[in-house]
Amino acid sequence: MNAPASYSPTTGSAEPRPHRGGSFLHDTWTVLLREAGPTVREPVGLAFTMVQPLLFLFLFGPLLGGSGGFAGGQPPWQWFVPGVLVLLCLFGPMMAGYTLLVELLGGSLERMLVSPLNRTAMLIGRTLKESVVLAVQAVLIVALALPLGFELHPLGVLAGLALLTVFGVGLGALSFTLALASQPNGELFYGVTQMLLFPLLLLSGVLLPLDSGPAWLRAAAAVNPVAYIADAERALFAGRFAEAVVLHGALAAAAVAAAGLALGTRAMRRGV
Template sequence: MTTLTVPTVSRPAASPAQRNLLRDIRIVMTRELKPVLRDPFSLLFGMIQPLVFLGLFGPLLRGSMGAAFGDGVWQWFVPSILVMTTLFGTSTTGANLLSEFQTGAHERMMVTPLSRSSLLIGRALKEMVPLFGQALIVIAVMTPFGFDLHVGGAVVGLALLAVFGIGLGAFSYALAIAVRKQDWLFWVVQQTFLFPLMILSGMLLPLETGPGWMQVASKFNPLAYLVDAERALFAGDVSSTAVLWGWLAALVTAAAGLTVGIRTMVRSAG
């Protein structure tokens, strides 16, 4: 008696569904926001620095350069404070990652099916959420003192800050990975780059009265274009050439930051 053998046809495993980048970003962002929501006092503490600059440095600026600005000193200075808040917030994104290296949380995130870019974008956008809240408070506080709010320009300005913040946050993330065995280097590098970028952006004082070499150096500082764009947007000049240069600087920073950040992450995982 012969036995009929039916060959078994193996079906190829179904390819995993393409991951949704927006979904992954939302997951990472929600995870990062939970500690902030549990401790809302950290948001109030973050307001101290911008309010100190507005309350102490602003009057000095108005008194020393009031002739140059006229009644528009706050229109010039408030956007600078918003850029400064974004700069300090997103440039420290990597600091949270350093603590996750010690607890092993980062390694657990790396073995999840989340896309690598979402880990960078989600963390940077998490920093932007409290910064947006702080920006609204700053605008509300300064409006009675003569700050003229143009809602359309302000919305575009906050979106521009978010794009720039993604790139800067990705650079901060990459720096944290690079110095994870000597985490004190993170603050050395961050502070070394942070303050020259601020000064050479004309954020606190106009560079037009500075030496020629500073004016030339500012042309290579993407933050300078961002500051000029924010001032134009918050003045209601959405179609200004400065806005176009600001978007270009923000997009280049975001693209470069994500490229460096993802490559650094992949190499560290390997």
């Protein structure tokens, strides 16, 4: 159906109104399907994505299995499984800007930027693809960790994945912002992500607890939002919803999401 026409006082004739995008949710869903398509059509790459977290689970996890409890007396697997998911959330969305950079350098992104799609929906749709992959990885990891001693709290797992989705959306949006700022050669994107990725990981206590570390290391971790999210994930996965660390993690994830979407939307609008 054609768009209704509007009268033009200068020409005296009816002019078609410009087409506008659909609803925000419709635009988000459209972008999500577009991003998920290539992943589904590449079974080898998808299989590698599913196997990667299992390497952490079975090659690093046993190093903690000999301990009766640490980091507040938590069982090793109860402490380690949420940390692996935070690690995967950090790697996936943070490197999501690489695909945007490829489209940017190839010229295909320009066709999307001139479309009527909502710019914020474009960011969220792209990052939600990473969240879907993370959810599948989480189901696989939890299922394999159960025989090893992991205690399942279904509501806590769902709440933890929701928190990681919020964090991942913000982190992915920041990654896209960096990718747009890195044109035309992308060197800035590679340099900044490599410089930030490992400090954020190592200062979050994802793989090893920081409680016994030196004072300067704990002080550096105190300004790392990933550390608060990791603590919140461990509390949620253990079914402890009322702890203060859950609120701190939710605030950290919300702050990252707000900053990422604000900067990313602005960069997308400038990128037309």
